Amino acid sequence: MKVVPYYKHLGSRLAAQLSVQPEVNGRVNPARVAVLDLKVRVLKSGPFSADVKMDFVRSLVEPRVFYNAETWSGLVSHSMEQLDVPRLDAWRVIFGLEKVGQPMHLRASNVAVWRRA
16 A cells, blocks of 8 residues: 555545645645636625625635534644635635735734724
C-alpha cells in the first residue's frame, strides 16, 4: 500500500498527519473562484439589493467552504481566518469597501466588514 500525504474521500481531504490545512486550502480556492464569478455577474451589478447579494454569497460561496466542516478538528485561528477570506472578499464588494489598487494598510479591516454584515 502506498502512503500519501492526503487523499480525497467523499469530498473531503484526509491528511496522514491529521492536519486540516490541505482541506482548508482545497476549500478556499474554489470559493474564491466562485466569488470572482459572482463579482462579474451579480455583486457589482445594480439591480440586486445588498440582501439578495448576501443570499447569493450564502448559497454559492459558503457551501464550498463549509461543506462537511463538522468533521474537522484541530482548526487553528490561521485556518479559520483563511476560511473567511472568500466571504469577506464578497462582502467588501457588496458594501462598497473594495478599492482596487489600494494598499493593504488602507483597506477596510475585517472587523469593519463584519460589523457591516
